[in-house]
Amino acid sequence: MNPVPHAVQDRPGEGGRRSGPRAGDAGPIVVVGNGMAGSRFVTDLRRRDPHVPVTVFGAEPQQPYNRILLSNVLAGVARPEQIGLVEASWYAEHRVDARLGVAVTRIDRKARVVHAADGSVTPYGTLVLATGSTAVVPPLKGAEDGLPAGALPFRTLEDCRKILELAGAADRAVVVGGGLLGIEAARGLAGRGLPVTVVHQAGHLMERQLDPGAGKVLARTLDRLGVRVRLQAAVRALRTEGEGEERRVVGVELDTGEFLPAELVILACGVRPQVRLARAAGLAVERGIVVDEMLRSVTDPAVRAIGECSQYGRTVYGLVAPAWQQATVLADLLSGADRGARFTGARQITRLKAAGVELAAMGDSRLGDEDPQVEVVQFSDPARGTYKKVVVREDRLVGAILLGETGTAGTLAQLYDRAAPLPSNRLGLLFPGLDGGMGDSPARLPDAATVCHCNNVSKGQIRACWRQGARSAGEVAERTRAGTGCGTCRDAVEDIVRRLNEQQEAVPAG
Numbered sequence: 001m002n003p004v005p006h007a008v009q010d011r012p013g014e015g016g017r018r019s020g021p022r023a024g025d026a027g028p029i030v031v032v033g034n035g036m037a038g039s040r041f042v043t044d045l046r047r048r049d050p051h052v053p054v055t056v057f058g059a060e061p062q063q064p065y066n067r068i069l070l071s072n073v074l075a076g077v078a079r080p081e082q083i084g085l086v087e088a089s090w091y092a093e094h095r096v097d098a099r100l101g102v103a104v105t106r107i108d109r110k111a112r113v114v115h116a117a118d119g120s121v122t123p124y125g126t127l128v129l130a131t132g133s134t135a136v137v138p139p140l141k142g143a144e145d146g147l148p149a150g151a152l153p154f155r156t157l158e159d160c161r162k163i164l165e166l167a168g169a170a171d172r173a174v175v176v177g178g179g180l181l182g183i184e185a186a187r188g189l190a191g192r193g194l195p196v197t198v199v200h201q202a203g204h205l206m207e208r209q210l211d212p213g214a215g216k217v218l219a220r221t222l223d224r225l226g227v228r229v230r231l232q233a234a235v236r237a238l239r240t241e242g243e244g245e246e247r248r249v250v251g252v253e254l255d256t257g258e259f260l261p262a263e264l265v266i267l268a269c270g271v272r273p274q275v276r277l278a279r280a281a282g283l284a285v286e287r288g289i290v291v292d293e294m295l296r297s298v299t300d301p302a303v304r305a306i307g308e309c310s311q312y313g314r315t316v317y318g319l320v321a322p323a324w325q326q327a328t329v330l331a332d333l334l335s336g337a338d339r340g341a342r343f344t345g346a347r348q349i350t351r352l353k354a355a356g357v358e359l360a361a362m363g364d365s366r367l368g369d370e371d372p373q374v375e376v377v378q379f380s381d382p383a384r385g386t387y388k389k390v391v392v393r394e395d396r397l398v399g400a401i402l403l404g405e406t407g408t409a410g411t412l413a414q415l416y417d418r419a420a421p422l423p424s425n426r427l428g429l430l431f432p433g434l435d436g437g438m439g440d441s442p443a444r445l446p447d448a449a450t451v452c453h454c455n456n457v458s459k460g461q462i463r464a465c466w467r468q469g470a471r472s473a474g475e476v477a478e479r480t481r482a483g484t485g486c487g488t489c490r491d492a493v494e495d496i497v498r499r500l501n502e503q504q505e506a507v508p509a510g
Helices: 035-047 067-075 155-167 180-191 212-224 276-280 320-335 407-419 461-468 473-480 490-506
Strands: 029-032 052-058 096-100 104-108 112-115 121-123 126-129 133-135 151-153 171-175 196-199 227-230 235-242 248-254 259-263 264-267 272-273 289-291 303-305 310-312 349-354 355-365 374-381 384-392 396-403 450-452
Touching: 029 035, 035 052, 052 180, 067 155, 067 180, 104 276, 121 450, 126 450, 151 155, 155 180, 171 180, 171 235, 171 248, 180 196, 180 212, 180 227, 180 264, 180 349, 212 227, 212 355, 212 374, 212 396, 248 264, 289 303, 349 407, 355 407, 396 407, 407 450, 450 461, 450 490, 461 490, 473 490
Parallel strands: 029 052, 029 126, 052 096, 126 303, 151 264, 171 196, 171 264, 196 227, 289 310
Antiparallel strands: 104 112, 112 121, 133 272, 235 248, 248 259, 349 355, 355 396, 374 384, 384 396
16 A cells, blocks of 8 residues: 555565565564564464464563553543453463563664563564554653653553542543543543543644544533543643652643643653664664565564554554554464465554544545545534544545444445445435445445454454354454454444344244
8 A cells, every 4th residue: 555665685584575484484583562563463473373482572561451442441441450462371371481571672683682671682583573652741841850740641551550540639630632542531531520621732633533523523522521622722831849759740831821720631642653672773764663565674674563663655553453464464474374465554444432432533534525526425413422524536435534423434444445436325324224225234244344443354254253153242252353452343243243143043943
């Protein structure tokens, strides 16, 4: 999808385009990063090759967890132990050397070893960088010597634990940033009864995914849920009290001079790829670590990069679905399970499903009909918190927003993914039941349709699991991982399995 501006010369044993890697060619594999991309790669690799030596370093001390579900922990609808990706015993059972809580400090590409904070030196045949991204902390007055107590980012499980501890003693909270993460944090805190104000510099919320109309409806919905929104406002300073270790935040000062009191300030100001190790090792780094379609560094094919730290073409993918797709491609390549596996880009679909807020956005959703080549169909009902919009060019879906009522999200995602021709009745794209045969039930999707976008699971794979004996959405999830990412497809998986069960029951015995 994205052209790659660099090239890597294939080397013997490296798995070039023509021959592809064979099982065992990768040598001992060292993975730096045990987040959603790194842990998925390790589990996928072990499914394909139970023998290749694997060592994984994770800077965080706990088992890998589903970062998408941190907002559920914040809202109190999930416990930290419920969002884990693997059991603690998994590593030993699968002969993976897991160094949890141990950060890698240096890569020696010439010697092909990594140096870690515990003093260890670990050799590799193939190095996989899955270092993810870090939260952006803007240079604010009052934070020159580090963030005061009560002010912190929302990025990790430890951040989440600290926020929950502070929220119990806070009377008010301010969230700096009205993007996806900021809204999730604000909704989670409001769900606990804490008054929250979101301060956002842009003219509407989630401006990277939404147009102004959708942003306005979203702000109105949040207001009903106890979240106040301040747009076109910037925080210039954190106001604090106390000195030294006793210094803590008491509110924020806006660029207008206004003061917003708060005992809890969450910084949701975006993330940046964590590329310090790669840059220090002399690898090509732009926004992320530049890789080719086999996820190899364009500088050194013994080094691979996946997830939020990697850059393919001009794109750094910040969502889980592309990261997991990259992990699967790399596991196929390094195990030899699929020598032709390639990552050629991914379409990004943003989903938000917090209590009281449902949102799906994809593609060029901010386009308007001022372009004569673009057709826009939209519906807005701010009082009910509903906004729907599809953007069509040359009879193909190029963008969409569904806010408040997302019944056609699965169908739109399929049309967007496959660049398929659209039905003549455009209203069916917005309203279930008006589709002229497209179907408002996931059970009516074609087998090739992707149901779980996080894990790239198709309707056909779910049907195959059912034929092999899976009779519940939970059993399908165990075999395919469908529904274990953001969770928005669980209803669809349940509907498909339920319809298949009903069809079996309807077949007369004889």
